[in-house]
Amino acid sequence: MRQLFGASGANLDPEQLSRLSGLPIDPAMMSTVMQHLQSAFANAGDGGISWDVAQRQALHIANQSSLGVTDGQRSDLGQAFQLASLWVSEATAISELSEPPRAMTRGQWVEATLPVWQELAEPVATSIADALTRTLSEQAPEELQGVVAGAGRLMRGIGGTLFATQLGHVVGRLSTEVVSGGEVGIPVMPAGAAAILPQNFADFATGLEVEQDQLALYLAARELAHARLFRHAKWLRLHVISQVTDFARGIDVDTEALEELASRFDPNEPEELRAALESGALLPTRTDAQNAALARLENLLATIEGWVDVVTADATGRLPHADRIAEAARRRRAVGGPAEQALGSLVGLELRPRRLREAAAMWRAVTDAVGVDARDALWDYPDFMPSSEDIDDPAALIARLEARARGEEPARDAFDDALEALLSGEAGGAEDGDSPSEDPRPV
Numbered sequence: 030m031r032q033l034f035g036a037s038g039a040n041l042d043p044e045q046l047s048r049l050s051g052l053p054i055d056p057a058m059m060s061t062v063m064q065h066l067q068s069a070f071a072n073a074g075d076g077g078i079s080w081d082v083a084q085r086q087a088l089h090i091a092n093q094s095s096l097g098v099t100d101g102q103r104s105d106l107g108q109a110f111q112l113a114s115l116w117v118s119e120a121t122a123i124s125e126l127s128e129p130p131r132a133m134t135r136g137q138w139v140e141a142t143l144p145v146w147q148e149l150a151e152p153v154a155t156s157i158a159d160a161l162t163r164t165l166s167e168q169a170p171e172e173l174q175g176v177v178a179g180a181g182r183l184m185r186g187i188g189g190t191l192f193a194t195q196l197g198h199v200v201g202r203l204s205t206e207v208v209s210g211g212e213v214g215i216p217v218m219p220a221g222a223a224a225i226l227p228q229n230f231a232d233f234a235t236g237l238e239v240e241q242d243q244l245a246l247y248l249a250a251r252e253l254a255h256a257r258l259f260r261h262a263k264w265l266r267l268h269v270i271s272q273v274t275d276f277a278r279g280i281d282v283d284t285e286a287l288e289e290l291a292s293r294f295d296p297n298e299p300e301e302l303r304a305a306l307e308s309g310a311l312l313p314t315r316t317d318a319q320n321a322a323l324a325r326l327e328n329l330l331a332t333i334e335g336w337v338d339v340v341t342a343d344a345t346g347r348l349p350h351a352d353r354i355a356e357a358a359r360r361r362r363a364v365g366g367p368a369e370q371a372l373g374s375l376v377g378l379e380l381r382p383r384r385l386r387e388a389a390a391m392w393r394a395v396t397d398a399v400g401v402d403a404r405d406a407l408w409d410y411p412d413f414m415p416s417s418e419d420i421d422d423p424a425a426l427i428a429r430l431e432a433r434a435r436g437e438e439p440a441r442d443a444f445d446d447a448l449e450a451l452l453s454g455e456a457g458g459a460e461d462g463d464s465p466s467e468d469p470r471p472v
Contacts, residue, residue, distance in 0.1 A: 079190045080147050083197035087143060090201025091135040095228065098132045102227040106132045106245060110223070113249035113344065120343035121254065122405040123261040130223035130252065135204040138226055142210075142217040146200050148270060149215075152277035154192040208233050209248055211255030211337075214330050214362070215269055221260035223252045237357055239350045247345050247354045254340040258333065262408040265333070272329060276322045327383050328417040334362075335388025335420075336408075339396060359385070384420060391415060391423040399430045 110130040118125065133141070203213075208229045210218035218224065225248060234241050259266050315323070338355070345351045362385070395404045395415075407413045419426040 079193055080143075082190055083147065083193040083200070084139070084143055086194055086197025087139045087201035087204065088136055090198065091139045091204040094205065095135040098134055098227055103132045105242075106130075106225055106227065106249070109242070109245040109249040110253065113246050113253055116246075116344040116347070117250050117253045117257065117340065120340045120401070121257065122402045123257045123408070126221050126223060126253070126256055126260060128221060130225070130249070130256075133210075133224045133226050135226060135228065138207065138210070138224070139200060139204050141219060141222070141224070143200060145215070145217040145270070146196065149273050149277065150192070150196050152274055154189050154196070205229065209252040209255075211252055212362075214334060215273065216259045216266045218256070220263070220266060221256060223256035225249065225252060233361075237354070239354055243348050243350055244354055247341070247348060247351060247358075250344045251337060251341040251358070254337045254344070255333075258336065258408065261405075264411055265408070268411065269326075269329060269333075272322065272326045276319060276326060324417075328388075328420065331384040331388040331420065332415055334385050335390075335392050338385070338389045339392040343396075387420050391420050391426075394423045395427060395430065398427045399434060403430050403434060 107129075114125060131137075204226075206229060207213060208226060210222060210224040225245075230245070230248065231241075234244050237244065338359075342351070342355060345354075348354070392404065395407075407415065415423070415426055
């Protein structure tokens with residue numbers, strides 16, 4: 030206790046502490062609690078969230094079973110990336126990456142991607158920290174409100190540290206599953222970076238009955254297509270992350286569930302608290318606004334993944350078992366691993382494109398109709414990107430692209446009519462405000 034409170038703990042009464050002697054305290058658990066509390070106290074001054082805790086926890090899990098990258102693995106993957114880059118260049122008009130792809134360890138993947146996970150999770154972490162402070166204030170008796178007000182920042186620090194610890198746990202587990210940088214579907218890697226994790230690649234190859242060199246070429250092509258897209262469409266990265274964080278900001282914490290958990294919490298069973306965070310039990314049912322935001326995000330992710338699927342299929346058509354590998358990759362994305370499901374519960378969002386097959390069919394139809402250059406030009410600006418209606422029926426999109434290729438004026442739609450009405454209304458208002466009989470020149 031003196032170690033925890035520092036100089037302010039010098040006057041602690043040992044007689045009072047002796048009353049705790051009847052409690053069964055595990056020394057290892059007490060050491061962990063002490064570390065977390067010290068971190069929380071360190072951040073309590075500004076009410077911030079200790080993301081260093083998340084990084085330490087994630088790296089601890091990632092490095093427990095992590096293997097280094099051998100020279101042979103680095104050489105084999107380097108050759109796979111070189112050949113895959115040539116194939117991808119034939120399948121898309123988007124240019125090559127400016128930096129070479131990498132073979133990463135699990136720990137390196139954590140360090141490279143954790144800033145994005147932090148950005149995605151911060152709204153939920155803030156919500157949990159605020160809920161702890163609010164619940165404490167509501168439950169405390171009147172005579173303790175002054176003390177509670179002073180402890181608000183401390184409780185925010187503790188709540189944020191608790192969430193950061195769990196986020197680190199989930200990201201660390203995720204590092205043991207992902208095969209490549211873009212596999213999760215969102216741009217967690219730095220812009221223009223491509224990577225494969227050799228250790229997880231070897232685990233994925235087990236049981237597929239496919240030669241590893243073919244699998245490496247397929248995954249390298251897919252990773253390059255994903256990285257090239259986000260490097261080319263620089264607006265896309267911010268667009269995806271903004272949609273995720275906008276969804277997360279609408280999340281609130283179920284205070285009734287939090288109070289019930291606190292009432293029966295047993296220090297000897299800390300797993301219950303961890304399971305509650307990981308299962309999403311503290312997150313209430315989604316609102317209608319969140320469901321609408323989720324639908325928009327799923328359409329966006331499906332549009333991205335569908336394009337990547339089509340480019341990868343065209344690039345790897347030379348591989349004898351490309352179809353088998355593609356189907357295995359689709360099943361893997363559709364199911365998701367335990368760590369990815371836990372991450373979805375933690376931030377209230379499963380990052381799975383549910384309309385992937387429909388989006389891929391749209392991109393295939395567009396490619397067959399207007400070619401690669403016109404298809405890839407749709408990523409030049411956000412206004413060009415296909416909508417959810419285009420995924421349902423790409424005929425109108427194809428008609429617009431074909432008309433543009435012929436130099437024709439595209440067919441008017443509801444947006445054009447509304448814009449014309451708005452502009453004509455403004456022009457009419459300006460004309461009405463002028464009096465034709467008055468000389469506008471000063472006297």
